[in-house]
Amino acid sequence: MKKDTLYKKPKKTVPPFEFNKSVVDVFDDxxxxxxxxxxERLTRMSQLAAMFYQNESRIYDLGCSNGNFGLHFLGEMGKKPFDMIAVDSSNAMLEAYRKRLSDRPNGDCIKLILDNIENVVIENTSVVIINLTLQFLPVSERDDIVRRIFDALLPQGILLMTEKVIHENDEMTRLQQDFYYRYKRENGYSNLEISQKRDALENVLIPEAIETHIKRFQTAGFRTIDIFQKWFNFSSFICIKS
Ligand SMILES: C[S@@+](CC[C@H](N)C(=O)[O-])C[C@H]1O[C@@H](n2cnc3c(N)ncnc32)[C@H](O)[C@@H]1O
Incomplete structure (x- = not known):
């Protein structure tokens, strides 16, 4: 795994964050x-996905990056066939994913699509994953995407989503951020790296409050909703179309 040193040196101006080749090279780290x-999130998501996957239906991984979820899911399914559509708008990410799939038995169960999620037709699905990705889409598009997911899900289908979140209370948002920056320092990032990455993500990653997400799920039609993993400002949701 190549070490992420993208923000180690001071930059005169920090360009907006993109999932380009230099990010792809260090993405896993x-x-x-x-x-x-x-x-842990990917492990539980792939277990849930395998549990709720319905034969002859599709699973969608929206914002699949270099395939970490897909590879977990392949491991979970073993020899069982499935039909996954993995979508990402970064060609560099999909190139990396394609390489990782090439020597996997069952790798052809995953079809890679280079496109914006906003353009993708979602149909006949029992599992939709949108892991750490809705936060990168324009806020104005998010209601429509979640509604399209709900409409396309079969009965007993699930949506699994992780997002960085803010708190409705500013004091709690500050506390959560403080602990998040501690976490990054404990993982070897310097204060300069943390602040330059934060600048790069400004207006690119737009987090919302948990209540906003839950309201969006409910408005789309979901009635069975839970947070199965929460750590300060990161939440993983499960929504069942019951
Ligand atoms: C943080 S990564 C997602 C990580 C991945 N889901 C995982 O679990 O490892 C966000 C991904 O979303 C993709 N992305 C961002 N906006 C997108 C859009 N509008 N349509 C499709 N993909 C998008 C990026 O290229 C990037 O690969």
Whole structure:
């Protein structure tokens, strides 16, 4: 795993964050050191996905990056066939994913689509994953995407989502951020790296409050909703179309 040193040196101006080739090269190190319980979340999501996957239906991984969820899911399914559509708007991410799939038995169960999630038709699905990705989409598009997911899900289908979140109370948001920056320092990031990355993500990653997400799920039609993993400002949700 190549070490993430992208923000180590001072930059005169910090350009907006993009999922380009330099990010892809260090993505696994970056995400493991930046998202608390990242592996645990993927493990539980792939177990839940395998449990709720319905034969002959599709599973969608929206914002699949270099395939960490897909590879977990392949491991979980073993020899069982499935049909996954993995979508990402970064060609560099999908190139990396394609390489990782090439020597996997059952790797052809996963079809990679280079496109914006906003353009993708979602249909005949029992499981939709949107892990750490809704936060990168324009806020104005989010209601529509969650509604389209709900409409496309079969009965007993699930949506699994992780997001960085803010708190409705500013004091609590500050406390959560403080602990998040501690976490990053404990994982070897310097204060300069933390602050330059924060600048890069400004207006690119737009987090919302848990209540906003839950209201959006409910408005879309979900009635069975839970948070199955929470760490300060990171929440993983499960919504069942019951
Ligand atoms: C933080 S990463 C997601 C991590 C991944 N889901 C995982 O679990 O490892 C966000 C991904 O969303 C993709 N992305 C951002 N906006 C997108 C959009 N509008 N349509 C499709 N993909 C998008 C990025 O290219 C990036 O690969």
């Amino acid at each position: 970056m995400i493991h050191r930046s998202v608390p319980f990242y592996s």
